[in-house]
Amino acid sequence: MDNIDDRAVDHYLVNAKNEEIGRPRQGNQNFFPEYYVLPVDKNIQKNVLETYKMVEYFLRNGVKIERSTKAVTVDGKTYPAGSFIVNMHQANRGLANLVLYDGINVSDYEMIAGEMIQNFHDMRGFDRYVIRDAGVFKGKTSAITSVSFPGTKMPKRSAYVLIQNTSNDAIKAVNELLAAGKTVTMLTKSGSGYQAGDFAVAYKDLAPLASKYYLDVSASGHKKPSGKVLKASTVGALGEAAYVLKNLGFNVTSEQAGADVLVNTFDSSKYVNKGKPYIAFGNMGMTNVQKWIPGFSFKGPEWERYEGVFLANVMQDHAITAPYNKQEYFYTVTGSYITAVPKTAKVLAVIADEDHFFKAGWWPGHDAAKGKIMAFTYKDNNKNLTVFANDLTNDDHPQHQYRLLANSIFNAGPGKTENAPSSKR
Structure with missing residues (x-):
């Protein structure tokens, strides 16, 4: 006391x-x-x-x-x-x-x-x-003695509303809109007052959900913003990843043949070789995709579960990572990091090289990870792969990372890119 x-x-x-x-x-x-x-x-x-x-x-x-x-x-x-x-x-x-x-x-x-x-x-x-x-x-x-969650405060009415990609509720709302057949556009470029990875929807479509979710929104005007018009995706996933994705509102299946995107699945070569998008995370995920990416290599313990919170530098020029800050703390439970990627890969995040990059946990030899690649995308040789060295879903605890996974699904999944001029907030 x-x-x-x-x-x-x-x-x-x-x-x-x-x-x-x-x-x-x-x-x-x-x-x-x-x-x-x-x-x-x-x-x-x-x-x-x-x-x-x-x-x-x-x-x-x-x-x-x-x-x-x-x-x-x-x-x-x-x-x-x-x-x-x-x-x-x-x-x-x-x-x-x-x-x-x-x-x-x-x-x-x-x-x-x-x-x-x-x-x-x-x-x-x-x-x-x-x-x-x-x-x-x-x-x-x-x-x-109690707390009430606020709902979304809708902006002054306009034809379109921008949903900032700042919380897991943004992902849930987008998935509910897609499941209802509504049009959702994921912005592919940042501008004044918005980031790549934010979402644009019709005001009339979002308004009925305002009390259900807490969203950061703003009016977008009367011109439809440019970006990727999303389609509802079926995601192939198992176990913990499936549990997380279901809670985020994704349609999840254990049957890879019927999935639009695969997440850390096994025996997926015949689908990946035909161009089906695959998202890998953690030591296990990177092991699954290693043979599909020439010039890709990583390091990490084979059996130990090295756990830690570490600082990363996050690229701001891609829809997967732009919604995050330039520096963020992320999580690993396998102590893995990427040592090489092909020239055609797009690096999304790099483990910081500051002396204090490792905040807490048990990761013997973690200094070897300083400055190494944490995440990248690879689209070549008919492959569409997104790879994270960090563990995105462990124990349903690192929920700050769930948007990395969801954004990767939206980015790689079905949709149509439109280049109509975007409007500023």
Whole structure:
């Protein structure tokens, strides 16, 4: 209740050499911050939907949440009124800290027993802020016991609406529209106020879904934006990938012959050789496609599950990756990276080469991955392949990466590219 960092526990927290290291305070007096702030203002929050989900998670699990009633400025950054506040002076601060702190690097151990990444802000893709100044929110919040998810705020009526590709709800809404036979265009180029990978739909088609999803939308005017007119795709997938894709609204089948796009399936050569798109991720996926791509190679452990959160540089000139920031934290559970691709490949993301690129997890030898390719597309020799070294779906936890998979399906699947002039917001 007093948010005390009891250093008596440090004796029990050791490294692989059995040396006492204590809690990872990183130069701070207290391991625990005073507050975590989860804003919902889009100026400082990249994923409002996931922020509400995090708050719902906390309330469901007994963590006390407050909401600010006034704007508060700390170290030059202003947190608007309406931000969610996790005051760490509470009995369940341990749970709150477990899922919101950056975690630790235990790669010095020869072996660990299981997966350890929590990092909800990285794995779900929202912004959370650490506040270490005591009392800055005192008297400026009110306690909440429940949270209501906002619906989509439709813009002033226009013929077309742009859906920003900023959350998994955008994917779900697009798939519902496609299943209903509505026209959805995936933008293939970025412009003023929009990104490649965003979606354009008719205002009248989206309006009935406004209360069902939380979407970032804006008016697009009366000219139909240029891009790829999507068609509802049937995706061939099994197991965990199938579960994730079904939840995103895709039509999923285990029969490869009837699929428009394949995801990490086995024994797929006869389909891929005929041009059927294939999306691979993780060590297993890259093993599946290695023989189909001349000049492609990768490295990773054959049996170990090396897990980690790492920083990547994301290319902004492709519909698959442009909806993400220039730098993002992504996730691996197989510790794999790409060492070579053919000249005809289009690189989508590269593992950062900064010294601090690896944030948390257990990945012995992770420095070898610095600056290596994380993802690419390959369209040559009648092949249509998209490859990710990182693991996109593990345990249904790295949901921030689901749009990489969905965007790849939309990009590779059936549709028609139209080059009508696009309108600016």
